[in-house]
Amino acid sequence: MKLLNIKFAPLNVPLQRRLQTLAMTALIVSHVFGCFISYGLVYYFIFHTKLWxxxxxxxxxCFFIDTDPRKGxxxxxxxxxxWTWWKYVKNYFPVELIKGFEGDLDASRNYLFCYFPHGLLSHGATMAFGSExxxxxxxxxxxxxxxxxLSFTFSLPFIRELVFGIGGLPSSRECIDYIVGKSGGGNISCLVVxxxxxxxxCEAGVHKIVLKKRKGFIKIALRNGCPLVPVYGFGENEIFGQYKFKGGTFMWKFQRFFKRVTGCxxxxVKGRGVFQYSFGILPHRRPITVVVGEPIDVEKTENPTQEQIDNLHQLFEKKLVELFESQKKHYLKEYENAHLEII
Structure with missing residues (x-):
């Protein structure tokens, strides 16, 4: 039904789809209002219950004893x-995980998965790697x-426990080093570079990623002798749109200032609502296919030179582009002429 240019959801939507929308709504609310929810619960328990x-x-x-995030x-x-919640969120899009190579990863080694693109909230990475x-x-x-x-997430009481539970850790060098440097292997760190x-x-049909000056993950891989694995989420940019502001305008400057101060x-956003498809903060239902590329072997070098870092960075960039170009015909049928732009 369409009323006042708003496209409403039909009344006969199957129950499974309604449950998927409910699960996604809960996830988006926890993302957007996580800080208020977290400290709102603290306020309630301390001032309005006997559990103060x-x-x-x-x-x-949380703040004086459990201060080493690596222990998470x-x-x-x-x-x-x-949890069934994740199943409904995963099926909302749906999200599919594809291993783009034969055989299993070496159980005696650790790996660093490098996911692109970030999109708005990295739903592809979260559902592919944060749930079973x-x-x-x-x-x-x-x-x-x-x-x-983001490290900020782990300063939110209650929510931090949920993030730890799904395998979340801060994106600090210390935490990544801890996982990929563990003896005996058998661990994977997934980083949205x-x-x-x-x-x-983040925009439908746009495949622009930030990589040229991102070399910290290369140093970590070299220091630990940890293979790098390019991963691309086809459809990640298609689930949300956004209002764009011209460079130099007040809103453009505010966006950059906010990012610099908070890290967010x-x-x-241009999304959809719970009962209509025309506007809102929920993502659109578009399939996301997370393709894991072939590992790039890395020789352990405790003190890598700049030349070694640059060479490995160029190789990773090349392998990522090859992954995108070889798979886009399967998962970006509307944008087959798209090319990966690296900035």
Whole structure:
């Protein structure tokens, strides 16, 4: 039904789709209002319940005892990763995970998965690697996978436990080094290399990634002798649109200032709503296919030279472009002439 130029959802939408929309709404609300939810719960428990003492102890533990984020890797929980909530979110798009090479990863080694593009909220990476419902345990049965996100997330009481549970850790050098440098192998770190800066290029049909000056992950791989794995989420940029502001305008400057101060991108999104498809903050239903490319072997070099870093960076860039060009005909049928632009 269309009314006042607004396209409403039909009344006979199947129950499964409504549950998917509900699950996605809960996820977006937790993303956008996570800080208010987290500290709102703290306020409620301390000032309006008899559990104030328990909440106070929890806060003391969070901010004075549990201060080493690396220990969060011990709280990765298969139970949380298998929640039905994630299944409904994954099927909302849906998200599919494809292993683009034969055989299994070497169980005795650690790997660094480098995911592109960031999109607005990296839904492809979260659903492919942060839950078990896309089949990550079947694709990589010998490895535990961890995803890295903003350190700010781990200052939010309650929410931090959920993020730890799905395998989340801060995107600091210390935490990535800890995972890919573990003896015995069997671990995967998943890093969205372009970060929030890449969010500004999230738009259907646009495949522009931030990589040219991102070389920190290359140094980490060399120091630990950790193979690099290019990963591309086809469809990640298609689920949201955004309002663009001309360079030099007040809003353009505010976006860059906000990003510089908080580390997050301030984006005015063009999405859909819960009961209509014309506007809102929910992503559009578009398939996201996460393709994992072939690993790039890396020889351990404790003190890599700039030349070694640049050479490996160029090789990674080449392999990422090859992955995109070889797979786009399968997963970007509307944009077959698209090319990967690296800035």
């Amino acid at each position: 003492w328990l909440c106070s102890l929890y806060l003391m533990w 890797s011990n709280r990765r929980s298969k139970w949380i990763r298998r 419902h896309a089949g990550v345990d079947k694709c990589f049965p010998n490895h535990a996978i961890y995803g890295h996100t 372009g970060g929030a800066e890449e969010s500004f290029y 991108a301030f984006i005015i």
